[in-house]
Amino acid sequence: GAGVSQSPSNKVTEKGKDVELRCDPISGHTALYWYRQSLGQGLEFLIYFQGNSAPDKSGLPSDRFSAERTGGSVSTLTIQRTQQEDSAVYLCASSGGWQTYEQYFGPGTRLTVT
């Protein structure tokens, strides 16, 4: 079946611009996660959505970062007023829910802030 998809695969933006990154989880998966992968920081958790519960935003690095998940499916991660330190690969993952432990990752969006 189809896996997790993300778009765009690459995004180059100027410092100060806003960007939106999209994630389509595996159909039927109730949990969705965003992570960031960078050379200096490794893999970091950003935000987690589970069903209709309030998202866990504990990993968001600043208030410039936000995410939403519409209709329990597609998610958008928004970074406002991008900074060079935001350059990273943003990975989305989904899982089948509370009792399904492994997460399945998308290919990622490589964000470069110039």
Added chain:
Amino acid sequence: AQSVAQPEDQVNVAEGNPLTVKCTYSVSGNPYLFWYVQYPNRGLQFLLKYITGDNLVKGSYGFEAEFNKSQTSFHLKKPSALVSDSALYFCAVRGNNAGNMLTFGGGTRLMVKP
């Protein structure tokens, strides 16, 4: 707080030889442990997990891992390495009483030489 350590940045092994990639963890409560593999310009691919039960778990592509509670370790192993196993390997943990987010180790690059 939970954490994962992968003490080796790189592991070199000859094709056909056994390989081990080390991982130790720290977490409150019982750990849920995972190994993922990342090929160049790709997302993370799930290899195997330990949730409960037998300490030796088997996963994809002939990989296995052994959970050792007393040593808080979850080393990844394969009896006979292939050149195609060359990739970046990540160990991850979550606690059973924490949010679903994964905490990743820094990754270990496995190089299998012909």
